[in-house]
Every structure is written in structure tokens, then in C-alpha cells.
Amino acid sequence: MKPLSHPAVDDLTVEGILHALSDPVRAAIFADIAQSACAQNCSNFLQVKERDIPKSTLSQHFRTLREAGLIRGERQGVEMQNTSRCAEIDRRFPGLIPAIMKAHQVQSGAKRGAGGQGRKRA
Amino acid sequence: MKPLSHPAVDDLTVEGILHALSDPVRAAIFADIAQSACAQNCSNFLQVKERDIPKSTLSQHFRTLREAGLIRGERQGVEMQNTSRCAEIDRRFPGLIPAIMKAHQVQSGAKRGAGGQGRKRA
DNA sequence: TCCATAGTTCGGAACTTTAGAACTATTGAA
DNA sequence: TTCAATAGTTCTAAAGTTCCGAACTATGGA
Numbered sequence: 597m598k599p600l601s602h603p604a605v606d607d608l609t610v611e612g613i614l615h616a617l618s619d620p621v622r623a624a625i626f627a628d629i630a631q632s633a634c635a636q637n638c639s640n641f642l643q644v645k646e647r648d649i650p651k652s653t654l655s656q657h658f659r660t661l662r663e664a665g666l667i668r669g670e671r672q673g674v675e676m677q678n679t680s681r682c683a684e685i686d687r688r689f690p691g692l693i694p695a696i697m698k699a700h701q702v703q704s705g706a707k708r709g710a711g712g713q714g715r716k717r718a
Numbered sequence: 719m720k721p722l723s724h725p726a727v728d729d730l731t732v733e734g735i736l737h738a739l740s741d742p743v744r745a746a747i748f749a750d751i752a753q754s755a756c757a758q759n760c761s762n763f764l765q766v767k768e769r770d771i772p773k774s775t776l777s778q779h780f781r782t783l784r785e786a787g788l789i790r791g792e793r794q795g796v797e798m799q800n801t802s803r804c805a806e807i808d809r810r811f812p813g814l815i816p817a818i819m820k821a822h823q824v825q826s827g828a829k830r831g832a833g834g835q836g837r838k839r840a
Numbered sequence: 841t842c843c844a845t846a847g848t849t850c851g852g853a854a855c856t857t858t859a860g861a862a863c864t865a866t867t868g869a870a
Numbered sequence: 871t872t873c874a875a876t877a878g879t880t881c882t883a884a885a886g887t888t889c890c891g892a893a894c895t896a897t898g899g900a
Contacts, residue, residue: 610821611740617734619888635777638847644786650890655848674846674897699732702811761877770858776881796866796877842900849894850900864882870873 600662600669605684608665610692612687615665617696621649622657626666626680627697635670635677722791727806730787732814735807738786739818744779745772748788748802749819757792757799761830 603666617623624644629636638654649657662665665685681718682693739745746766760776771779783789787807789800804815823830824828 610818610825611742611745613821614736614818615742618733618740620733623733639845648720651847652849652890652892653888656847656888656890659848671847671897674844677849689800689821691817692821695811695813696732696736699735699811699814703732745874760877773878774859774861774880775857778857780861781879793865793878798878828873843885843895847894847896850888850892851893853896854887854889856885856896858885859883861881865876866880870871 598669598694602668602681603665604663605665605681605688607633608637608685608688610689612664613666613689613692616660617659619660620645621647622661623700624705625657626661627700630680630682632695635672635679637675637677639675721794724790725787727803727810730807730810732811735788735811735814736787738782738788741779741782742767742787743769745782745822747779748783749822751800752804752815752819753788753801757794757801759797759799761797772808802838 619645625641636652636710638658641654642649642651658667658669658676659663661671665681668681669678671677685693706709739748743766750763758832760773762779764771764773764819780798783816784791790803791798791800793799794837796833807815
């Protein structure tokens with residue numbers, strides 16, 4: 597099989613990272629991978645944020661995240677295990693990923709009203 | 719004349735901000751506006767980073783930055799004065815803009831050799 | 841071997857971006 | 871007031887990107 601190339605940390609670009617995280621589906625996927633202790637496979641995300649994402653689209657999103665250097669994907673048997681590259685990125689662009697993740701949290705927190713855990717209404 | 723609408727700070731989205739800054743031309747324009755004490759007009763950017771940008775394209779880039787809430791544009795006579803909305807944004811998404819600007823500096827600093835001080839000359 | 845599962849690639853439709861041409865708004869001079 | 875110049879916007883078509891169903895590839899198990 598093809599061994600799934602990942603860019604070196606010195607080749608990462610801010611544009612690539614921002615572009616990858618400027619899509620809400622990718623941002624949600626990345627947040628989930630970054631926050632979970634163990635690796636995540638793609639199929640765990642077929643319903644991201646109450647939407648059904650076709651798997652060809654998901655595959656493209658994972659590719660975008662990989663090519664931006666945000667995640668590392670490794671095949672384990674029939675599935676792909678994805679882990680975040682936060683620590684590496686943070687060495688090159690200190691504080692960038694945490695600031696973006698925190699902003700996404702502020703935004704989703706603000707949307708569902710302080711205190712309550714209401715459903716998002718588009 | 720049309721008074722050029724700007725989104726309220728509470729309506730800004732992280733996606734919009736990241737998308738706006740994921741284009742190198744817009745990132746350069748925004749960095750220049752954010753770093754300069756006085757307002758900047760569009761024509762100052764007809765050559766951004768050694769490239770000649772057609773003015774219709776520039777106008778679209780300014781519109782994207784305005785609609786993402788990153789800059790405020792106000793007509794002063796025949797030209798448009800642009801100022802950054804960093805302070806406002808920082809109240810809603812603390813640290814986001816500084817982290818992105820710093821990452822852009824790391825990237826351009828790394829590109830031109832470790833000694834430099836990040837800002838492109840010329 | 842064949843089948844099921846997980847993910848990728850292909851290709852066309854839908855959407856976005858780019859940039860030249862035409863346009864609008866403002867200023868200043870005649 | 872009219873004309874010309876300057877600054878920026880809007881129009882529109884071509885180029886580029888993204889989305890998603892269908893077909894495909896890779897792995898593991900019966």
C-alpha cells in the first residue's frame with residue numbers, strides 16, 4: 597500500500613493551517629482528534645455536528661488536514677488511525693493551534709448561550 | 719454613497735477570520751494595516767509582496783477582509799482609509815489575531831534566514 | 841477463494857476566485 | 871456647471887476548487 601506522506605514540520609505554512617481549519621467540518625474533526633487521547637478513525641466522523649458527510653468528502657477533508665500537517669494518519673489493519681500533530685506544530689508556531697481552538701470554543705459557547713447546552717440552530 | 723457595512727463583533731466567525739487570513743495576499747495586507755499607526759488606502763497595496771495585483775482583485779480582497787470583520791474601511795474623499803479591528807476582535811477571541819500574526823512572522827523570518835526581524839523589507 | 845469493511849480516486853455539477861472592462865463617486869480645475 | 875483625473879466597485883466569463891455518488895483498492899476474516 598501507499599505509505600501516506602506527511603509534510604515535515606518545517607514545510608508547514610500558516611496559510612495551509614488556516615485554510616484547513618477555516619472549514620467548520622474540518623475544524624470539528626481536528627478538535628475531536630486533538631482532544632482525544634487515542635487515535636481516531638475516519639468512520640467515527642461520518643456524522644460530524646449533526647450532519648451526514650459522504651465518505652468521499654470526509655476522505656478529502658482528512659487529506660486536507662494531513663497535507664496541512666495538522667494530523668498524521670496511519671493505517672492499522674483495515675482502518676486509519678489519526679492523531680494530531682499539535683505538539684510538533686506548537687514548536688514551530690507557538691500558541692497558534694491553542695489560540696484557534698480556544699476561539700472555536702468561544703464561538704460555539706457563545707452560540708448556545710452561556711450556561712445552557714442547547715442545540716445549535718444553524 | 720453606500721456606507722460600507724461592517725459586521726458587529728459578535729457576528730464574527732472564526733471560520734471567516736481564518737479563511738480571510740489563509741490567503742497570503744490578504745494576510746500581507748492585513749499585517750500592514752494592523753502594524754501601521756495610520757489608516758491605509760487600497761492603492762498602497764497595488765504591489766503586495768512584489769506582485770502586481772489588479773485593482774478589481776484587490777477590491778475583492780479588501781471586501782473579504784471587511785466582511786470577515788478584520789478591517790474597517792471608511793471613505794475619506796476619493797480614497798478609502800482602512801484600519802484594523804484587532805482590538806475589538808481580541809475582546810471576543812483573545813489571543814487569536816496575535817498568534818496568527820506571530821506565526822506569519824515566524825514563517826517569513828524562517829524563509830529569509832534566522833537573523834532577520836520578520837518584516838519584509840521593500 | 842469470496843465477502844465485508846475502511847478508505848481513496850474519478851468525474852461532473854456547483855461553488856468560488858481572478859482579472860479585464862465598464863461603471864460610480866469624489867475632487868479639482870476651467 | 872462641465873470636464874478630467876483618481877480611487878474604488880461591480881459585472882462577467884474563464885479558471886480553479888470543492889462536493890459527492892459511483893467505481894475502485896487494500897486489508898482481514900470465513
